[in-house]
Amino acid sequence: MSIKLAVPCLLLLAGPAAAAAADPLPAAIAAPGETVVLSVHAEGAQVYECKAGTDGKLAWAFREPIATLLYEDKTVGRHYAGPNWEHADGSAVAAKAAGDAPGATPADIPWLKLEVNAHRGSGVLTPATTVQRINTHGGKLDGACDKAGEFKSAPYSAEYVFLKKG
Known part of the structure; x- marks a missing residue:
């Protein structure tokens, strides 16, 4: 096996967090000098409500x-x-x-950098100071809607990377 083949194989064995780290993140969501506390995969939905915009028209x-x-592949928590x-x-x-970058396609919610502003309990997330949402798929819903107060969900998946300073 050549070295050229070994590197991609090692990235696959190391999992999504290592593969994501191989490509630099957009500057708007990068967290230089911070180290990973936990990286998890999320499966769920982005929930939207039909509301009147500033122009008076109904939109999601x-x-x-x-x-x-x-x-x-084991449930370890929830996001809400x-x-x-x-x-x-x-x-x-x-x-x-604290920052965002576009998703890979127009149907994907943006990648985000979020600053932690509150902690509860004690455990793996206790030292986290930053959260990155990367590798998003789906979740976007925009455009007109018909009935104010109506809800609609858009399925999505993403990776959430929890980081700490130092």
Whole structure:
């Protein structure tokens, strides 16, 4: 086996977090100098509500995420409005958006960098200071809608990377 073949094979064996690290992230969501605490896969939906915009026309407006957090194909937590992430060990964080980059296709929600602004409990998420949402697929819903107050979900998946300073 040549070295050229060995590197991609090692990345596949190391999993999605290592493969994502092989390509530099967009500057708007990069976290230089921070180290990974936990990387999980999320499967869920972005929930939208039909609301009147500033122009008075009805359109889909983002309301909240609802997702299951998975590690090695096992459920380890959940993600919901706030935004909040809870781990099964009792630790949780809330965060606010600090940067974004476009998803791979127009149907994909953006990649995000979020700054942790609250911690609860004690566990793996306790040291987290930054959350990155990368490798998004789906989740976007925009355009006109017919009835104010109506809800619609757009399925999505993403990787959430929890980082700490230093």
